[in-house]
Amino acid sequence: MGKLEREFYNRDTLLVARELIGKYLVRRAEEGLLVCRITETEAYIGRMDKASHAYQYRRTGRTEIMFGPPGHAYIYFVHGMYHCLNFVTEPEGEPSAVLIRGGAPRGDEDLLSLRRYGIPAGRQTKRQREHLMDGPGKLCLALGLSRAENGLDLTGDTLFVCESLSDVGLPPCREDEKTMRVGTGKRIGIDYAEEAIEFPWRFFVVK
């Protein structure tokens, strides 16, 4: 129980991606703890995956962090406007990561809403409430993550994953107590990846 340790990430990327579903992502910010339940992930394995930035061990300034030890954040900038959060997996030298594609707000929802929309949760429209962090770019906005956080050690205190809300002093969430099933499917937004388009490497919560 408690915060996930480095050995959790030092494993097969598909297993890590699947097991992250339902766990809690915590970011310690200046204004307080930003928390969400992880609801959607995708696996990327550089060794043989054409969708990975590190395909065939392609090592550049951007992919460098994936070649290091597991349990670190890989955050990159896309489409001129957004950021995507990943967790580095597998032993050092095997460039692999899990993309955090979506979350559900937990804890103080005002903090998340202020980061994402600049207004407290109570002033959100229904549409805003339902799409607060249901995509990788939106999730980074709500959690206040950008390249400044690239490389953060997930075994530290500023960005980490834990098993239970009680691990960060929050009461349990009714919704999360229900038995959860994990769905799988093709990854999103990788039309360039040829045969890798078909890999069922996306994982998500199904009610």
Next chain:
DNA sequence: CTTCAGATGCTCT
């Protein structure tokens, strides 16, 4: 509900 154009700038060749 779905589709689609446009925004916008870093990253790699």
Next chain:
DNA sequence: GAGCATCTGAAGA
């Protein structure tokens, strides 16, 4: 210079 692990609002069904 081309492309991108995205998002939004508008318009149509």
